[in-house]
Amino acid sequence: MTETASPPVPTGHEVIQAYLKTLDGSPGVYRMLDAQSQVLYVGKARNLRMRVSNYARPSGHSGRIARMIRDTASMMFLTTRTETEALLLEQNLIKQLKPRYNVLLRDDKSFPDILIAKDHPFPMIRKHRGKRGKEGAYFGPFASAGAVNRTLTQLQRVFLLRTCSDSVFESRSRPCLLYQIKRCSAPCVGKVDAEEYNGLIADAEQFLKGRTTRVQADLAREMAAASDAMEFERAAALRDRIKALTQVQQGQSINPQGVTEADVIALHVEGGQACVQVFFIRANQSWGNRDFYPKTGAGAGEAEILEAFLTQFYDDKEPARLVLLSHELENPDLVADMLSGRAGRRVAVGVPQRGEKATLVENAARNARESLARRMSESATQIRLLEGLAEAFALDVPPRRIEVYDNSHIQGTNAVGGMIVAGAEGFLKGQYRKFNIKGEAGANSDDFGMMREVLTRRFERLLKEDPDRETEAWPDLLLIDGGAGQVSAVHEVMVGLGVEDIAMIGVAKGIDRDAGKEEFHRVGKPAFALRRNDPVLYFVQRLRDEAHRWAIGAHRAKRAKAVSTTPLDEVPGIGAARKRALLAHFGSAKAVARAGINDLQAVEGISAQMAQKLHDFFHTQS
Known part of the structure; x- marks a missing residue:
């Protein structure tokens, strides 16, 4: 019995024309799909029948639209009540499906705001990112964290507002360095009362609303009044604030005068x-x-x-x-x-x-x-480097996606694996990943075992999410920070998972661990080195150093979090607020553990029942 090949799926304008019989003039969204049912394009229409009839014409299209029509094997439709609803639905589907022929915004980062929190008698001012759910006044968006930080520095110099957290505020017994350098009015130790501090808050809000002239006039009046009252120290402080505000205004000379928002x-x-x-x-x-x-x-x-x-x-x-x-x-x-x-x-x-x-x-x-x-100049340079990399390591084609792996730990503690990604557009930081080492390899300081765990988790997930390798998430090249041992460990993982067609290179420090003398290791081949001034060598060093930076940063963050943990974290019912209150009252977790039930009840938020639970927790531990 012989098998016959299935006939090719029909595509093109004739397929599209067949849908016209079923469409009316309703607004809605249409999807164009190829022979494998992959979405090629998502579009909206005020009149679905009229829009689709344009695609049904055999000619008169741009090259882009002609290619899309040629690949279309089927279509899907959703009608809406209004064209605005169709526009919103279209963008939701584009964001979800990422069709080949649609325009896609690849950067979806949120923008930071400045928040003046209003949940404290002495409100703090700080950077805020995300949903505006906290009580307070929000000002933004700012284009970057740097723009927020510059504005916060200006506000500190002019209005002397606190930026410390509530827990730090409550625990202060003397002014911090910001008070000494005239960046804070030190409300934490009573250098300014609530009424005066809230006046500073009001002035800062006026400044952020663009009413700097009014703020400056008020400060000038206050300075004159202080001088007349022979309060020369206060007058000098106000003079310094006016000077700082003037400098800020001079720095904003490029700002528009006739465009408020x-x-x-x-x-x-x-x-x-x-x-x-x-x-x-x-x-x-x-x-x-x-x-x-x-x-x-x-x-x-x-x-x-x-x-x-x-x-x-x-x-x-x-x-x-x-x-x-x-x-x-x-x-x-x-x-x-x-x-x-x-x-x-x-x-x-x-x-x-x-x-x-x-x-x-x-x-x-x-x-x-x-x-x-x-960007185009940098991309051209990057493409040349990728071509050089392919030539240096005998790859079939220049890699489109490189994944670089490194581990970081201190004698097995807080072990973390890091993965960075690079391609023709440089470092793809939104696709970096961290892996908390969960197995025994971390505790045993087993670098080979840690690398095995990281690569196993990474590629098991890839195989589960994209077994047919239809997305760009699959790498063409793996760079491993390490020598023959690490490469062998990774090779075992890849063979075990059935993924043996991805090129892999180990980057090891050479003689005396000197940069420039790196050795490169590949499975079944002798180690080799590149000449010292080779641009490809510098490129690989940059990739390796970026992976090292990323892994070290993840390790330090994990270690810092571990340092901040206390036995209070293990007590049921003790959340962040109660933990802060207990530490502020007693000074340390050890002092909380030694406290009696009556002392515990004296802390705000600790009921008699919770005090008993805390006391029992610390006095029944073996």
Whole structure:
């Protein structure tokens, strides 16, 4: 009996045309799938029948759309009540499915805020990232942690607000260094009362709202009054604050005067790559900028890229009242409605043609153009290095994804494995991973065993999540920090898992552990070295050092966490708040263990029942 090959699955505009019989003019979302049922493209439509009929034409398409139609074997449809609902559904599906022909925003990091907490008589000011769930006043978003830190430093110099945690605040008996260098008013030890401190908080909020002139005038009046009352020390302190505020205002001379609140977004496309530059303007101040490099969906146009970026970027972020753009959108009213619905207020979207707003967009566009040029130059260099790496180590093709592994521990304690990832775009930090060593290898300081555990866990998970290797999560090359022993241990793991086609190289320090004399180990081949000034050698050293930095950082974080643990963590019912209260009251966990029931009850939040439980816990331990 002979087997006959199954006929090829039909694809193309004729397949799409067959769906027109079942569609009406409803708004909705459509998905185009290939012969393997992989989603090629997700789109929205005000009128599904009309949109799909465009794809059913045999000609008249751009090269990108023609390729997509050629690969389409089937389609799926979801109708919605409005086009805005279709737009939201489209972006949710794009984020979930990551289709090949869609524009994809690859950076989904949240942006930090400044939080003035209002749950304490002396509110603290600090950086906040994530959901705005804590009681207090939020100011943001800022483009980066660096922008937040610079602003916090300015606020400390001008308004002398505390940045310490509540537990540190409660435990202070004398002022800290920040008081000595005039960065804090030391409310923790009574150097300022609650009324005066809250006046400082109010001034800081006015500053963050852009009302610096009013704050400066108030400080000047207070300084004059203090001088008239011959309170010269207070007058001098106010003078220093006015001087600091003036310096801050001079540093903000580039800030817009006529734009109170806006997100300025500019796009530059070149060579099939795109850069979007986003500037945040709040309270007439520039709160930093961030560049993004969306995947352009196999050649999408500028209007489509920018519209897709906006809908994905604001998926979990609140837009400003004004969004200034460098290019016109395909559906500006629809995008404005979506952003307004997300913000709960009106959001205006536009492309300014003249004046200060146009200047802001031009500045953002220039930054986008320069950022993309730098990235393309770096990518070209990186590609040359990957080609050199393939030649040096006799790889079939330059690797697209390199995974580098290292372990870190101190005599087996707090053992951690680290994995970093690199490719044509450099280090892919969002894909780095840490592995807490769980087996006996960590306790026994068994480096080979630790490497076996890390690689086993990594590739068992890959085999479970993507057995057919359809995603880009599979590496082409493994770099192991170690010599022949580590390479042999990893090889055993890979053979046992049935993954034997991934190239693997061990990087070991050479004679006298001198950088530049590294030896490279491969399975079944003799060790070798590269010449000392070889760019590929420097490239491998950078990869190895980055893996070492990442593993060391993970180990130190784990060790610091272990140092901060106390026997109180093991007591049922003792959470973070009660633990802080007990340590603040008694000074140490050892003192808590020695305390009597009555002493324990004197701590806020410790009931008679909890005091008895604490006492029993420490006095029944063997």
